Amino acid sequence: MIDFNHVTKVFNDDIKAVDDISFHVPEGNIVVFLGPSGCGKTTTLRMVNRLESISEGTISVNGNSVNELNPIELRRNIGYVIQHNGLFPNMTIEQNVMAVPDLLGWDRKKKKDRFNYLMDLVGLNPDQFRKRYPHELSGGQQQRIGIIRAMAADPPVMLMDEPFGALDPIIRSHIQNEFLQIQEEVQKTILFVSHDIDEAIKMGDKVAIFREGQLMQYDAPDEILAHPTNDFVRKFVGKDRALKSLSLHHIQDLVNEQHLNQADETNKQQKTVPIHTNLKDALSILLNQEAEQLVVQSGDNQIGALTIQDIENYLHEKIM
Amino acid sequence: MIDFNHVTKVFNDDIKAVDDISFHVPEGNIVVFLGPSGCGKTTTLRMVNRLESISEGTISVNGNSVNELNPIELRRNIGYVIQHNGLFPNMTIEQNVMAVPDLLGWDRKKKKDRFNYLMDLVGLNPDQFRKRYPHELSGGQQQRIGIIRAMAADPPVMLMDEPFGALDPIIRSHIQNEFLQIQEEVQKTILFVSHDIDEAIKMGDKVAIFREGQLMQYDAPDEILAHPTNDFVRKFVGKDRALKSLSLHHIQDLVNEQHLNQADETNKQQKTVPIHTNLKDALSILLNQEAEQLVVQSGDNQIGALTIQDIENYLHEKIM
Amino acid sequence: ACGGGGSEESSGNEGSGDGEKKLVIGAKNFTEQFVLSKILSIYLKENGYEVEEKNNMASQVVRTALENQQVDLYWEYTGTSLVTYNDQDPIADADQAYEAVKEIDKKNGIVWLNPADVNNTYTLMMRQDDSDELGIKTISDLAEYMNENPDELLIGTNAEFATRPDGIKGVQKTYGFEVPSSNLKKMDSGLFYQALRDGQVDVATGFMTDSRIKAFDLVTLEDDKNFFPAYHAAITVHEDSLAKYPELEELLKPLAENLDSETMMDLNYRVDIDEESETDVARSWLVENGLIEE
Amino acid sequence: MNRKKLLATLLKALLSILTVLFFVWSYRSGYYQLIFDDPEGFWFLFQQHLKMVLLSSSLAIALSVPLGILVTRPKFKKVQWLIMNTANLGQTIPSLAILALAMTWMGIGFKPAVFALFLYSLLPILRNTVAGIDSIKPELLDAARGMGYKPYQILFKIELPNAAFSIFAGIRTAVVLNIGTAALAYLVGGGGLGDWIFTGIMMRDNIYLLSGAVPVTLLALFADLTLRIIEGFVISKGVRQSVEAD
């Protein structure tokens, strides 16, 4: 879907913000750009919709080099979400969300339907918010509006620059989940900037790790956690990368691979958990001394008991 | 050192911001006030240096009720750091840091020495920054200046209201560590407001958890993680409290309590770690598949091998 | 002329098919001029002209406005034009002065209509008691006194009189004395009557027909060397405007015919001292003289 | 980038040329002759002008800065609303009218002129003093109080230095306005360079006009510049801003 081909960006003839980067983004994927401040994430993102010019190399979307497309057209076909949401304070929520359809000259009925659909998608009542202004919304609500505004004209590609950066941890995690659910439904191709490793692991189908303009590693999150290609990546993902990778796997995955013992009915230190619980949570519960073994429930059936030993085995055999 | 005795604060005759709070802060401790927004952390803090009056009860510092002390005197003997640092834009860095010594009429030489000492403490070059103004510093640098300004006259007590709130996670963690090192050296009695549980666990000798003006629990961090007194605290500290609490313990602690097996010399999947490694890191390394057992090193001696099982046992027997 | 400021607009009514007759009337910045221009404007309005008034201008300013047709007509004084605008020697005789200035201004494209018997000459004034005490009755007396006590008397005047050739400079030259610049108190025209009365100056410029000379009991010093020319009031019109409305000459004749110095002083008195509005004063005078209907 | 710079440079050059041309033209036309012909007269008026401005400005500063400080004290918050609204209302009265009213009340001469200038300068200084102090972030005051500053120390070490930029801007505005308004003092017999300007206007005499108007303008520009330079010394580098909109 999106191809970066030896892309380089030089500012003011001497600052190499992006340095010979090549990678392919498959359709329908979320790719997270991760790296320390100033490593070139935003610049890379903004070259896609030509908010920055490309110094060398090419970026193509659907096989067409962006340099050969009209930038206005291009931008209208790419959703763009920036940190701090960038809502227009002078426009109502509806006008904000319908900004691009407006530019495209959609008719009133079509816009209204689309607005209602999008608001439903993020669980906000369309009629209640239609005529309100951004400052009348909470931070989390504003963020949601920022996202559906970028989705308004149903662009196949979306660019999101630290869209959840300004939110506090609890709301942030909530919106992340919500967004993943929406993505299930809409299947956009998304470039997503973050500087938070946990967010990257959670949101990304793939993660691109940058350092001083260079692409250090481009892989699926569990690959990155399991096999960091160099010391920089290893450090960046942190000492507890194994724990992190556990959150990417569910009891289901483990059950698919290895056999669980029967639950020991006599053990009182046990607890029942559903099969789609992720392994990090499962481990936490076990460590919390809430249980020595977890009884795994699938539908109405108990399919066995999970211990720390099982998780450790799975981690070593299958993940790392 | 500081005693809160049935302290209550009522605003405008009807808003009970602080509700009958009593606890004791030992000398040299950092006590973190933790809780959701609006729960009364700031108000509690500000009653100590009488920026807010006390509606009922007493607060005493070193056995003297603050209400009986001259407020100006009192404040000059208590360091105060507020969120967004509150540096005076019209003063140079040196003037800012030396504001209280100035009020106290220190002589020039003494002030200069103190300034140099404090700047060294936070790793900033005194001569380079002396004549600069706050707006010429980065956020992290400003925050450091805010902290040493509060320490300038070497007050035995410091009040810090979300001192690191405005910083990004990486710089934040860096300054936290730096501050803990400084505290090793200076051993102040510190009241520290935060709304981040991880920060509280990391910084606090004790943590006070507030809810709507009431004190829910006042304990050492591992106590709070291991034994939350009620559902509110349990929820507030999070699902992975066991993992969090592991970071508060070191292999040394475990060795003190239980016997380690001899290292199995034939096992190639092993790694040597120093005895002061914390247990969360140790667990991570074990889970990372970097080793099946960790050889624990104390000075030049190998004192045994650590496995996940050992950590689990220790957690269940001793922590939780 | 006000709206667009263009000279074409001010005098230009050509092509206005509705036959509307438009005139711009100018006026200087003292009471008499306000009254005279009001008389003119009310009278013209009654006679079917559309009138625009532009007032509060200094002599030189309104004259220039007339020359470049930002103004069509206004009341001027013979001596002023003769001496100030045309650099001629003063002429004391009223008729001679009128004929002379009429002739000269013809070359400037300006037509003098018939003169009124209103001689608003400059004068120098003092308080009655000072005049008695210092024995100053004529300008020569003043010159003598000033030469003996150069720094004593403060002289109040306006910017015009202080600079015009027929003003303080000419007086000094003719009578042979010198006023130090620190003793010359300049102020807005008209302020000096009160300033003199209140003792803030000792000698002041005056306009002979100004009612305040009488009202404030001020003494006018005799121009014993006949320095000041005749300043008889007459309407001056730009020749193009007159060409457009040739009837003006006849139409306006009765205005000047019915005015004299005595009347003028009286009208000024009603405005300055009785604080009647100049419109009322002008209108009532026109009615009294049967020039307009009540 | 460079084209933009070029455009700006060109404009600057054009303006400089026009200014020079104006001066050359007016000088060659002998329009400043009066200053050379009558230097004492010029000096006399210039001194009068300066005296009026200095006296009225210092009085205005001496009254309005303390008043501004007073009404920003918490105790007077309520009065502040009243004073600021009165001040804003007062600002709508044109300078000419204030001068005229002062004259009808105090007679002609130097005194009413100074009084009118003084009144007219009060408002900008008062307004900027209040705005400057009010715009100080509350957390700064909180920090100062928390460090044990006494109220007067907060005023002199925190509030005034941080409001200084705004206060000075008010003083600059007032002084510059003052120099211009003082040119109207001629009307009420107050003297000053307005004398020549009005003579020039009334007599349509460019010599009087420019011999009066140009020095007054230069005086205003010079005062503005001088105050900016003083500002540079008095105001802490830490609080100076570049562009301000109000």
Add this chain to the structure above:
Amino acid sequence: MQELWDYMINNQTLIWTYTLEHMQLVGLSVVIAIAIGVPLGIYLTTNDYLAETVLQMANVIMTIPSIALFGIMIPILSLIDQGIGFVPAVIALILYSQLPIIRNTYVAIKNVDPHIKDAAKGMGMNTIQKLRKVEIPNALPVIMAGVRQAVIMNIGIGAIAAFIGAGGLGVLINQGIARTNSTIVMAGAIAISIMAIVVDMLLGLFQKKMTPKGLEEDLKS
């Protein structure tokens, strides 16, 4: 007081005529000033070098005393026979209006949150659309504040234009001075002040009406 009232009643038409003249003078000059200043201010946001020069220049103009500016313009405009009256007055007022209008426009557009501008550009608005839909609406309150400031200032300076024959309420004040008649001075001063206050209020209402609802919060602060 009674006298003042009587005077104002007796001279209604006169006062009204002068008021209209005054409004014409100020109105025309402000309209022209806006037509020049707002586009210029907007353009300047794209060229910082030029902005500095132009703002400095406008600043210098502001320091020129009004009677001196009228004075300086007389010999220059006399070259085209327009030395006195309406034309020089309008030109002077236009010049004086430039600083508040250009400066406020420039600063307001500059200060529109860069994130918002970025968002507008990123969603495919062209320069004109961005200006019309985002930048101008969000800058409007500040621009209007500049216009208001210019209008109020010009009403005051307009009074001085009476001395170069531009008419207006300044004539009344001047006559009051000349006749040492405080009633007339007061009548003139009050008429001008009322005019300034009313115009200020109307512009305030207009400003409020023109301010997008979403910005009302900012306006209060």
